[in-house]
Amino acid sequence: MSIFNQLVPRLSRSLGRNPADGEAATEFTLKPAYQLAETPEAWTLTAQLPGVAKEGLEVTAEEGHVTVRGRRNWQKPEGWTALYRESYDAPYELTLEHDNTVDVERIQAELKDGVLRVSLPKAEALKPRKIAVN
Amino acid sequence: MNRIIRYTYPRGTNALFANRNPWSGLESEIGRLFDSALSDLATPSPRFPVDLYEDKENAYVRAELPGVNRDAISVEMVDGYLTIAASRQEKDETRSFNRSVSIPESVQADKVTAAYENGVLTVTLPKQEQAKPRKINIAVN
Numbered sequence: 001m002s003i004f005n006q007l008v009p010r011l012s013r014s015l016g017r018n019p020a021d022g023e024a025a026t027e028f029t030l031k032p033a034y035q036l037a038e039t040p041e042a043w044t045l046t047a048q049l050p051g052v053a054k055e056g057l058e059v060t061a062e063e064g065h066v067t068v069r070g071r072r073n074w075q076k077p078e079g080w081t082a083l084y085r086e087s088y089d090a091p092y093e094l095t096l097e098h099d100n101t102v103d104v105e106r107i108q109a110e111l112k113d114g115v116l117r118v119s120l121p122k123a124e125a126l127k128p129r130k131i132a133v134n
Numbered sequence: 135m136n137r138i139i140r141y142t143y144p145r146g147t148n149a150l151f152a153n154r155n156p157w158s159g160l161e162s163e164i165g166r167l168f169d170s171a172l173s174d175l176a177t178p179s180p181r182f183p184v185d186l187y188e189d190k191e192n193a194y195v196r197a198e199l200p201g202v203n204r205d206a207i208s209v210e211m212v213d214g215y216l217t218i219a220a221s222r223q224e225k226d227e228t229r230s231f232n233r234s235v236s237i238p239e240s241v242q243a244d245k246v247t248a249a250y251e252n253g254v255l256t257v258t259l260p261k262q263e264q265a266k267p268r269k270i271n272i273a274v275n
Contacts, residue, residue, distance in 0.1 A: 114200030115201035
């Protein structure tokens with residue numbers, strides 16, 4: 001299998017967002033636990049985003065990148081004191097890189113109980129094709 | 135050949151460290167470094183993160199359990215320990231999770247409630263009356 005035409009996680013963290021977004025340039029983000037499965041038609045990304053609701057989730061597909069950003073929906077209510085913490089409040093961010101092998105138009109995402117499933121269909125040119133021999 | 139510093143091998147004189155491999159600390163440290171570097175590839179551990187909160191009325195336990203079967207979540211209160219057990223269907227196998235948290239005695243064990251939302255389980259443990267903070271007015275003469 002060639003190293004090209006693959007969907008791979010971006011190795012380096014993005015150094016801040018686009019300044020046009022108006023958000024803090026260096027925000028600490030958490031890489032969620034995720035799995036990638038491949039079939040001849042599509043890749044399926046399964047990412048665990050506990051605490052993220054549909055409103056806080058953002059899936060963007062740009063040139064060569066698929067980015068998942070999730071912000072936690074739950075805020076500590078007034079009067080609650082944290083005695084012991086193991087989780088983080090930081091938003092999740094995961095960026096996958098590809099060589100324009102994903103059909104951006106047909107990406108589908110589904111969030112259920114803190115698990116995000118994104119179906120990333122392969123571009124037509126990539127699918128294995130049987131060539132009839134005359 | 136003369137050695138300037140003579141290295142003496144550690145002997146098993148200290149009872150505490152007698153059976154301990156001198157390199158075991160290094161090995162575990164290297165193992166930990168590899169684990170953290172390869173955490174993307176490794177399967178997640180069965181331990182799930184747990185947070186503890188309290189307010190005046192209740193104590194709260196929040197556990198991150200994304201994608202578990204709602205029916206399979208079990209929350210039990212036994213002898214001052216709150217045990218959360220859950221399982222998740224992953225492809226053909228079922229992964230199960232289990233964790234116990236020590237809870238102070240001053241909780242009404244029979245009135246514990248739990249809610250599961252967005253992959254986070256929140257267990258509410260009402261405090262007993264005598265454990266709640268009380269405001270006592272004292273007349274000052």
